[in-house]
């Protein structure tokens with residue numbers, strides 16, 4: 001059976017530094033024998049959560065937009081890699097809007113005590129967070145990490161690890177740092193191998 005890993009891109013730049021790191025990680029996942037799919041948040045058409053609370057009693061959202069397909073994909077995936085730059089000391093607004101719409105999963109799991117994800121999948125689902133920031137300061141990822149951990153919790157993905165790269169204002173082009181691209185590949189491959197080996 002082929003395991004499916006989604007790579008979620010939070011940067012609006014489809015060929016930017018974050019995207020290159022994500023692609024390296026997904027290459028590692030594929031080399032481990034798993035299937036991958038990249039989803040770029042900026043390519044999706046959706047609105048932010050309007051707090052209609054339709055999801056309190058339904059397994060979906062009342063807003064009929066691209067998130068409907070995302071709910072299916074995020075139910076059926078086996079693991080997740082989120083790659084995103086820091087914007088204004090947090091994650092980009094579009095990615096935050098995307099994550100907020102997973103209130104559909106929150107209500108099922110925490111209010112109705114019935115996760116949308118099957119127990120078998122929950123047992124193997126892991127998440128990797130790849131973050132990059134322009135600045136080189138210690139706390140720059142603090143807010144993003146809190147959001148990422150909450151997101152992973154809500155969608156029943158175990159927080160497996162992270163690759164946090166500071167100082168992009170000086171690095172500028174990630175291809176000048178093959179060591180960092182190799183690290184992304186290694187972490188992706190590790191994630192894929194764990195799936196394949198049933199760990």
Ligand SMILES: Cc1cc2nc3c(=O)[nH]c(=O)nc-3n(C[C@H](O)[C@H](O)[C@H](O)COP(=O)(O)O)c2cc1C
Pocket residue numbers: 011012013016017018019085086087088089090132133134135136140168169
């Ligand atoms: C609107 C905006 C806000 C940003 N805010 C921050 C910030 O608060 N802290 C920081 O370290 N970098 C910040 N950055 C820098 C980005 O994190 C950095 O340039 C990153 O490498 C962008 O990755 P990308 O080119 O793959 O999208 C910001 C960039 C943009 C465009």
